Amino acid sequence: MQVCRRCGTLLHIETPPGHHVAAVALGSNLGDRAGHLREAVLRLSDPPAVRCVKVSGLLETPPVGCPPGSPHFLNAAAVVETSLSARGLLERLLEIEADMGRRRVGEPPNAPRTIDLDLLVYGEEMIDEAGLAVPHPRMGEREFVLRPLAEVAPEMRVPGTGHTVAGLLSRLLERRS
Numbered sequence: 001m002q003v004c005r006r007c008g009t010l011l012h013i014e015t016p017p018g019h020h021v022a023a024v025a026l027g028s029n030l031g032d033r034a035g036h037l038r039e040a041v042l043r044l045s046d047p048p049a050v051r052c053v054k055v056s057g058l059l060e061t062p063p064v065g066c067p068p069g070s071p072h073f074l075n076a077a078a079v080v081e082t083s084l085s086a087r088g089l090l091e092r093l094l095e096i097e098a099d100m101g102r103r104r105v106g107e108p109p110n111a112p113r114t115i116d117l118d119l120l121v122y123g124e125e126m127i128d129e130a131g132l133a134v135p136h137p138r139m140g141e142r143e144f145v146l147r148p149l150a151e152v153a154p155e156m157r158v159p160g161t162g163h164t165v166a167g168l169l170s171r172l173l174e175r176r177s
Contacts, residue, residue, distance in 0.1 A: 019083050020123040021053070023156060023165075024093065025136070025145045026076045027116040029066075033074040034058060036100065036115050041078060043096045044117075050082045050092065056148035064144065066110040077120070077148035079156070086122040090132055093117040120145065126159045135159055140168045 015021060024044065028036040037058065045052045056077045063070040082089055097104075100115045107113075120136045127134040135158050139145045146169040149156070154166035161168060 015081050016083075019081050020086075020125075021156075022080050022082055022086075022089055022122045023120040023149055023153060024078045024080060025116075025118040025120050025139070025149070026078060027073045027144070028114055029063060029071045029073040030112050030114045037074060037076050039100065040096055040115050040117060041076075043099070044078065044080065044092070046092070049084050050080050050089070052078050052080050054079045054152040056151040059144060059148050061144040063110070063112075064142070066112065067108055070110075070112050073144065075144045075148055077145070077152060079149075079153050086119065086125060086127055086134055087129075087132055089122065090119050093119060118145075120149065121156060121158055124157070124159050135161070140172065143169070143172060146172060 026037050026040055028034075028040075030036075041052055041055055044050055059075045061073050061075055063073060080089075084092060094117075097113075097115050097117055102113050102115050118136055119132075119134060120139050122134045125134060136145070139158070140161065146165060150165045150169045154164060156165045157163075158165060158168060163171065
């Protein structure tokens with residue numbers, strides 16, 4: 001793993017054969033939000049299948065696309081090294097959500113939640129299957145996703161975009177100004 005001496009961001013991660021580098025977005029807007037995010041990172045770390053390489057700081061943001069009156073989110077991002085397939089990693093994320101009280105069935109879309117985990121990037125792969133889209137199709141539109149990820153992995157390439165995470169964030173901010 002190479003880390004910038006000046007700012008501490010990831011520059012390059014050497015992975016063993018059969019392993020991939022992936023990026024995961026984390027969010028919580030119910031209860032002990034910071035505690036939920038810490039717990040999710042602990043549960044995500046499952047050596048040797050998943051190793052958290054770097055986790056961003058926390059970013060508080062207003063809810064986007066949520067029912068009126070929804071509480072603000074705390075968001076973060078994690079870069080992981082994994083031997084799981086993209087589908088296997090997604091299943092692990094959904095399992096963590098369920099174990100931490102997230103209910104997807106019977107809830108309105110984007111309802112407040114203890115934990116939300118999204119697979120953003122999985123190596124250089126582009127996947128569009130039932131229930132699995134990588135890179136995450138809306139990550140380039142979401143500052144609450146890009147800002148934490150840019151904190152820890154600004155040079156991570158986002159397949160199919162021709163941009164790094166920092167580049168996508170810059171483009172998003174330019175469009176808004």
